[in-house]
Amino acid sequence: MGRNKISASGTIDVDRARRETPGCQHVLHFNNAGAALMPEPVTRAVQDYFDVETKIGGYEAHRMRADELEGIYATVARLIHCQPDEVAIVENATRAWDMAFYAIPFRRGDRVLATMAEYASNFIALLQLQRKYDLRIDLIPSDESGQASVKALEDMMDNSVRLVCVTHVPTSCGLVNPVEEIGRVVRQSRAFYLVDACQSVGQIPVDVREIGCHMLSTTSRKFLRGPRGVGFLYVSREILDQLEPPFLDLHAATWVSKDSYKIRPDARRFENWEANYAARIGFKTAMEYAMDWEIGRIWERVQHLGSLLRQKLSAIPGVQVRDLGRTRCGIVAFTVAGWNPVDVRNALYRKNMNVSVVNVESSRLDMEWQGVKSVVRASLHYYNTEAEIETFCEAVEQLAQKAGGIR
Numbered sequence: 001m002g003r004n005k006i007s008a009s010g011t012i013d014v015d016r017a018r019r020e021t022p023g024c025q026h027v028l029h030f031n032n033a034g035a036a037l038m039p040e041p042v043t044r045a046v047q048d049y050f051d052v053e054t055k056i057g058g059y060e061a062h063r064m065r066a067d068e069l070e071g072i073y074a075t076v077a078r079l080i081h082c083q084p085d086e087v088a089i090v091e092n093a094t095r096a097w098d099m100a101f102y103a104i105p106f107r108r109g110d111r112v113l114a115t116m117a118e119y120a121s122n123f124i125a126l127l128q129l130q131r132k133y134d135l136r137i138d139l140i141p142s143d144e145s146g147q148a149s150v151k152a153l154e155d156m157m158d159n160s161v162r163l164v165c166v167t168h169v170p171t172s173c174g175l176v177n178p179v180e181e182i183g184r185v186v187r188q189s190r191a192f193y194l195v196d197a198c199q200s201v202g203q204i205p206v207d208v209r210e211i212g213c214h215m216l217s218t219t220s221r222k223f224l225r226g227p228r229g230v231g232f233l234y235v236s237r238e239i240l241d242q243l244e245p246p247f248l249d250l251h252a253a254t255w256v257s258k259d260s261y262k263i264r265p266d267a268r269r270f271e272n273w274e275a276n277y278a279a280r281i282g283f284k285t286a287m288e289y290a291m292d293w294e295i296g297r298i299w300e301r302v303q304h305l306g307s308l309l310r311q312k313l314s315a316i317p318g319v320q321v322r323d324l325g326r327t328r329c330g331i332v333a334f335t336v337a338g339w340n341p342v343d344v345r346n347a348l349y350r351k352n353m354n355v356s357v358v359n360v361e362s363s364r365l366d367m368e369w370q371g372v373k374s375v376v377r378a379s380l381h382y383y384n385t386e387a388e389i390e391t392f393c394e395a396v397e398q399l400a401q402k403a404g405g406i407r
Contacts, residue, residue: 012293012301017383028388031354033171033199033331033379036225038282041289046227046282053278062277069277072284076232079287079295080216081207085266086240088233089280093198094121096217096233099270101125101165103243104192110162111136113191115148115177116365117170122196123365126165136160139365146173146324146366150181161191168206169199172363172375173333174306175325176204183212192239198222198231203302203330203381205295214239220279223330223381226286230279235267245270298382302330305380305389312393318400322375324366333358333375336396338403341374344396351395355379 018024023037053061062069073084090096102125112126112135126137138156143149148166164186168179179195186193195213197206202223208216216234220226235243244263245252251273253261263269290298309332310321318337336344341357348355356377360367367373378392 012297012382014301014383014385017293018385021383024383026352028351028353028392030378030380030384030388030392031356032203032225032381032384033222033377034354034356035221035228036202036223036381037383038225038227038286039289042226042282042286045285046278049278049281058277065277065281068284069280072280072287075284075287076234079206079291080201080234081209082234083237085268086234086237088235088267088270089275089283090231090233090271091229091276093196093217093219093231096231096270097122097194097196098125099245100194100215100217100233100235100243101163102129102246103270104163105242105244106133106135106162108134109136109160111138111158111160112163112165113138113140113153113156113161114165115140115167116142116369117148117167117172117175117177117363118165118365119167119171119196119198120362120364122165122167135162140164142324142366142369145326146175147326148177148182150178150185153182153185157185157189157191159190161189163192163194165194165196167196167199169197169204169329169331170363170366171199172322172358172367172377173325174310174323174328174331175366176200176327176329177325178327179211179213183210187212199331200329202290202295202298204299208234208236220283220286224283224286224290225381227279227282229276230283232283233267233270235270240265240267240269247272249273293382301382302380303328305382305384305386306330306332308386309378309380309389309393312389313396316393316397316400318403319396322370322372324370330380332378332380334378334396335372335375336400336403339399341376344376344399347399348392348395353392353395 020039073087076087077084140148141152193213195216197218201218214236219231221228249272252269253263322333345357359374
């Protein structure tokens, strides 16, 4: 791909981004934190791979495209600044997070420190192993802005802490947790550091060297704009030999004799043999496409759009923006007085506007802290426009007026 997608003004060429995103012709898509609209090169890559499978067979297609499929590890490494042998390609972000978490050699009575932004799937896993190992789960308090307090974390760290797990960007609002500052604290201890980057990779530059994490998980379908059903796990060489995956197969390990096996020496020990190779090809293309735009420029635009949407929503009577944190991203959470968030989503959907709803069951800690049971989540990407924000806010204002009896 050529690096000519930046306009003379130094900003992203939004017109070109939209031309390369067929979905922009059909919907106003503010649901990128759910699943972003795929660009045409990504859908074409997936379809082309399926065409090869259709013509010559699945195993044969895999052999024919082996070099390209192998290249996904180098692509991930370039995206997050690690080594290819520190990458595992798995089915989704939750699978990636679980494979890392359940591999940690916990001992009875270990402490785990988690943020208030933890996603339900992650916290359920914590609760499960709490029962098994009598783990002590302590929550890192939020500071006055709502982000994880680095000062509080410093005070909580001791030799009993086995794991610090942090969600970089929660599912429920635009908060961005200070993962680099947290990493500097954790690195002074014996604890493992696991980052859930499901909502950040693709909209925010992520450098595992700067973060200092041992493990990091993410997905394809969100801000990387890839297909569903694929993601990756990063595991640092530094701790790889300390982790035994919760299950193994003939891909993750070799059956070397009747009574023994040998686990792979690289991060692919967290994979399994069967995979959706068309999705992997699409994921690789999506990561290359994102890097071609430059993640730093994407981040600048996403922050601009998110700030603009918050500003305009806040000016609408009856609308309350629910975002937390000092640094905020392209996710904007809000409520409309007199409206259930599900009804807001459905009303906007009928106008060809896509948003999500986040319920307390998905992000209980931070939402209970805010005193809300559900929110509307609008999430923007670089191909969204200021005009779309105007149109969207007009639709939200109409709902707010209807709820308030204004005609």
